[in-house]
Amino acid sequence: MQLYDMPDARGHFGQFGGTFVAETLVEALEELRAMYEKYRHDPVFLAEYAYDLKHFVGRPSPIYHAKRLSDKVGGAQIYLKREDLNHTGAHKINNTIGQALLAKRMGKPRVIAETGAGQHGVATATIAARLGLECVVYMGSEDVKRQAPNVFRMKLLGATVVPVESGSKTLKDALNEAMRDWVTNVHNTFYIIGTVAGPHPYPMMVRDFQAVIGIEAKEQMMEMVGRQPDAVVACVGGGSNAMGIFYPYIDVPNVRLIGVEAAGLGMETGKHAAPLTANSPVGVLHGNRTYLMQDADGNIIETHSVSAGLDYPGVGPEHAWLKDIKRAEYVAITDDEAMAAFHNLCRTEGIIPALESSHALAYAEKLAKTMSKDQIVLVNLSGRGDKDINTVAKLANITL
Amino acid sequence: MSRIQTAFTALKQQGKTALIPYITAGDPHPKHTVNLMHTLVKHGADMIELGVPFSDPMADGPVIQRASERALLHKVGLTAVLEMVKTFRETNQTTPIILMGYANPIEAIGATAFADRAKAADVDGVITVDYPPEECGEFVRQLRSRDIDPVFLLSPTTDQKRVDLIVNQASGFVYYVSLKGVTGAANLDIAEVSQRVASIRKQTNLPVGVGFGIRDAATAKATAAIADAVVVGSRMVQTIEASNDDNLLSNVAALMDELKAAVDAAK
Ligand SMILES: Cc1ncc(COP(=O)(O)O)c(C=O)c1O
Numbered sequence: 001m002q003l004y005d006m007p008d009a010r011g012h013f014g015q016f017g018g019t020f021v022a023e024t025l026v027e028a029l030e031e032l033r034a035m036y037e038k039y040r041h042d043p044v045f046l047a048e049y050a051y052d053l054k055h056f057v058g059r060p061s062p063i064y065h066a067k068r069l070s071d072k073v074g075g076a077q078i079y080l081k082r083e084d085l086n087h088t089g090a091h092k093i094n095n096t097i098g099q100a101l102l103a104k105r106m107g108k109p110r111v112i113a114e115t116g117a118g119q120h121g122v123a124t125a126t127i128a129a130r131l132g133l134e135c136v137v138y139m140g141s142e143d144v145k146r147q148a149p150n151v152f153r154m155k156l157l158g159a160t161v162v163p164v165e166s167g168s169k170t171l172k173d174a175l176n177e178a179m180r181d182w183v184t185n186v187h188n189t190f191y192i193i194g195t196v197a198g199p200h201p202y203p204m205m206v207r208d209f210q211a212v213i214g215i216e217a218k219e220q221m222m223e224m225v226g227r228q229p230d231a232v233v234a235c236v237g238g239g240s241n242a243m244g245i246f247y248p249y250i251d252v253p254n255v256r257l258i259g260v261e262a263a264g265l266g267m268e269t270g271k272h273a274a275p276l277t278a279n280s281p282v283g284v285l286h287g288n289r290t291y292l293m294q295d296a297d298g299n300i301i302e303t304h305s306v307s308a309g310l311d312y313p314g315v316g317p318e319h320a321w322l323k324d325i326k327r328a329e330y331v332a333i334t335d336d337e338a339m340a341a342f343h344n345l346c347r348t349e350g351i352i353p354a355l356e357s358s359h360a361l362a363y364a365e366k367l368a369k370t371m372s373k374d375q376i377v378l379v380n381l382s383g384r385g386d387k388d389i390n391t392v393a394k395l396a397n398i399t400l
Numbered sequence: 401m402s403r404i405q406t407a408f409t410a411l412k413q414q415g416k417t418a419l420i421p422y423i424t425a426g427d428p429h430p431k432h433t434v435n436l437m438h439t440l441v442k443h444g445a446d447m448i449e450l451g452v453p454f455s456d457p458m459a460d461g462p463v464i465q466r467a468s469e470r471a472l473l474h475k476v477g478l479t480a481v482l483e484m485v486k487t488f489r490e491t492n493q494t495t496p497i498i499l500m501g502y503a504n505p506i507e508a509i510g511a512t513a514f515a516d517r518a519k520a521a522d523v524d525g526v527i528t529v530d531y532p533p534e535e536c537g538e539f540v541r542q543l544r545s546r547d548i549d550p551v552f553l554l555s556p557t558t559d560q561k562r563v564d565l566i567v568n569q570a571s572g573f574v575y576y577v578s579l580k581g582v583t584g585a586a587n588l589d590i591a592e593v594s595q596r597v598a599s600i601r602k603q604t605n606l607p608v609g610v611g612f613g614i615r616d617a618a619t620a621k622a623t624a625a626i627a628d629a630v631v632v633g634s635r636m637v638q639t640i641e642a643s644n645d646d647n648l649l650s651n652v653a654a655l656m657d658e659l660k661a662a663v664d665a666a667k
Contacts, residue, residue: 010534020503020530022459024555024580026562166465167455179458184581186557284503284530285456297477298508299455 004250006321011200011288014324016317019199020284025179028186033201035106040208045101052097053212056130057087059094061213063220063378068348069365076371078364079229080351080381081217081245090354090383091213091241092123096192098209100127103190110134110189114178116143116171116237117309117356118150119383120194125159135159138177140170143308150387168302171237171312175286195238196316199287203243203316210244217378218248225376231256231367234380235360236276236330237309239316241382250327259319260363262305263332273303273311276323276330283314290317306335306391307355309383337362339395342385354383355391403496403524404549404572407446408607408628417624419444419663420609421656422500422633424451424467425484426476428640432648434487436640441495443653444660449527449631452481452501459502459529461584463634466641478505478514482521489522498525498551498572506531506539515542525549525572533569540569553577554600556592567604573629575609576600584634588613594626617662624666632659 011017019029039045053059061082070078083091096113103111111133115121121137128135137154141163144151154161167173175198182191196203196210214232221228232249234242236259246257261274272278275291283292285300293301293313305311322328333341338355341362345353353361357380364379371377385392393400401409411418421440425433440448453471457464478501485497499518506514506528518526526543528536533552540550549572554563557580567574578593579585597608610623611631623630636655643651 018535019532020535021532022529022555023532023553023566024459024557024577026532027557027559166462166469172456176456176458180461180582183459184585186580281508283507286458287530289507292504294504294508295477296508297475297479298505299453299472299477300504301455 006318007200007204011204013317013321015282016290016320017200017203017288019287020289021199021287022183024183024186028182029199029201035102036201036205039102039105049098049101053094057093057097058085059212060216060220061085063217063224066349069345070368072348073365073368075368075373076230076375076377077373078368079376079378081213081378083213083241083380083382084351084353084357084384088119088123088126089386090119090123091210091244092120092194093126094212094244095194095206095209095240096120096123096127099190099192099205100131100133103133103192104131106190108188108190110136110185111192112136112138112178112181112189113192113194114138114171114174115194116174116311117307117354118143118147118154118387119309121159121161122150122153122157124192125154125157128159129157136181137161138164138174138181140164140168140174142169143171146391147308147387148390170303171308172300179286195240196243196318197238197286197288197314203288203318206240207243207247207318210240211247213241213244213380214246214248217245221378228252228255229376229378230371231258231377232380233258233260233360233364233367233377235260235310235356235382236315236319237312237356239319241380243316243318245380246322246328257322257328258363258367259328259330260359261330261332262307262310262359263334264304266334267332271304272332273305273313274332275313275315276319277332285314288317290314290320306338307359309354309356310359331363333359333362341365342392352385353381354385355388357382402547402549402572403494404447404498407496408573411446415667417627417663417666418446418609418629419660420447420449420629420631421445421636422449422451422631423636423640424453424464424471425481426453426471426474427467427637428470428648430474430476430480433484435649436652437488438492439649439653440656441492443656445495445656447496447498449498449500449633450481450485452478452499452505454502454505457502459582461582461634463584463637463641467637478509482517482523485521485523496524498527499523500527501529503528503530511539511542515546515548518548519546523548525551527551527553527575529553533566544571551575556580556596560603563600563603567606570606573607573609574600574604575611575631577612578610579613583612585613588619590622593623597626617658620659621662621666624663630663
């Protein structure tokens with residue numbers, strides 16, 4: 001039985017979450033909330049969702065024992081939940097399918113999305129193509145540059161990609177622009193948010209769609225080793241892959257839940273994207289209350305991370321809550337540490353991880369070193385690194 | 401009675417509609433803001449909506465986004481905006497000032513401390529775009545206990561039940577957003593707005609202002625005929641954007657004269 005029972009009816013996780021939006025969107029969110037309530041336990045809806053996860057995405061994603069990596073690190077056994085093997089290459093598709101099926105039921109012919117690394121944009125464009133929905137993806141112009149292969153993938157899938165030139169030209173600005181589109185086209189448009197942020201019901205709904213990761217992992221661990229891991233480690237941008245694997249474990253005792261934020265150039269430089277690790281103040285952005293990187297005037301400050309998908313100044317409200325109640329721990333990994341872990345996994349296991357996921361790997365290595373050989377660290381390998389090869393090559397001064 | 405209520409009562413007696421220009425504080429440069437405010441008043445502003453710059457103005461179109469960015473280049477945040485209102489009040493104690501902005505700058509100060517500081521600066525009303533009534537009960541109490549009016553937005557998608565909820569929290573006036581979209585979009589449907597304003601009036605005695613999409617004498621006049629206040633935002637900001645240090649005040653004065661004549665001619 002699930003004892004943990006968050007959020008409340010209005011989407012609050014303690015002081016976090018909520019519905020902080022312009023009046024024009026209140027009705028649309030209410031409609032979405034009602035529709036989600038109606039379908040979240042509906043057997044027909046769930047069967048359709050499960051069918052797509054199995055036959056279109058290729059779920060369940062396997063759990064893989066990274067033996068050579070574990071031996072090299074010299075400590076706990078490292079297991080990987082292989083979300084990188086999903087269709088489109090990351091966990092993001094679990095959520096876009098769920099939301100797109102809702103959009104279809106709500107009769108919305110047009111879907112929009114924001115994207116940072118481009119993985120959520122690709123996952124949205126993919127399901128939009130499959131369901132015959134018009135798709136517009138907002139992407140910061142900085143990210144358009146660093147994630148060029150994903151931009152082209154979205155276009156191949158028939159989506160319109162709109163580069164966003166305002167603010168810091170990254171994920172948060174893409175979200176602003178998607179909100180502006182939604183306010184304007186709310187009658188025919190479904191906004192598919194890509195992480196556990198945004199106004200209620202998004203943080204809850206995205207978590208529920210991503211929870212398939214943790215639900216599978218719990219069963220698979222029992223099958224493979226007959227017990228649950230000692231620690232579950234996942235990277236945190238907005239926090240959807242982390243919530244997805246954490247959520248089914250919240251009520252399981254003695255399983256540490258560890259979220260890994262991006263420390264960028266180093267926490268001490270201020271050039272990072274780690275609001276939880278930095279103890280940033282509480283604020284309101286993108287429809288919810290959470291910990292936010294901001295200045296004394298409440299303006300959002302620019303973040304830095306080598307991985308576009310972690311480059312976000314806030315964090316999903318449920319992570320803020322899990323931090324406060326001390327059910328989850330949050331740490332941060334620098335660009336350099338993530339790059340080292342990236343290369344390490346490539347060479348020792350034959351898996352090219354996403355730069356986002358490389359943050360989780362880097363921390364898992366650190367943690368495993370402090371543990372004994374019979375202990376287990378489960379890492380959510382949220383995506384594959386094909387999209388990142390340009391970034392990695394550039395860092396090594398190689399032109400492709 | 402608050403300054404906003406006093407102003408609406410006086411206008412009503414004269415059979416007039418309020419003209420409320422919006423400018424972003426600190427745009428194009430903080431040195432101009434107080435002068436601009438006095439110019440607005442001299443040329444017919446009955447109240448002023450003063451935008452608080454924010455890094456992520458989600459409900460604003462490109463024109464007001466750029467105004468925020470210009471102001472933020474000079475580090476104009478909520479604290480600086482309150483100082484500007486104080487300076488303005490040194491020579492003007494009658495024109496209501498309504499701050500318009502987003503929740504986070506207020507959250508950064510805290511609801512109570514913000515209300516104290518707004519009162520000390522002699523602010524009259526506050527519009528917070530992303531504080532729907534369900535999420536800002538404490539904030540509204542803090543404002544109202546200091547006689548500052550919390551002004552709420554109503555939109556084309558707000559149903560009757562929510563209008564009730566909102567007018568019960570609001571004071572001063574309510575602000576009908578005349579279109580679905582961000583500030584600066586230009587597709588005002590006067591017939592529809594007229595119908596909505598009439599229906600809102602059945603649910604409240606508060607004055608009803610209308611804004612978003614009013615950009616010239618014609619739309620100002622048409623709106624003034626049905627509303628208690630006409631708010632002009634993006635057009636003001638566009639004029640500011642297109643001006644230089646030498647013609648800024650005269651350009652804004654000319655636009656105000658044109659809008660004022662149109663609003664006054666409506667009734
Ligand atoms: C592979 C991968 N992992 C993680 C993330 C971060 O998102 P979240 O924190 O919501 O899982 C992204 C976002 O683009 C991603 O592409």
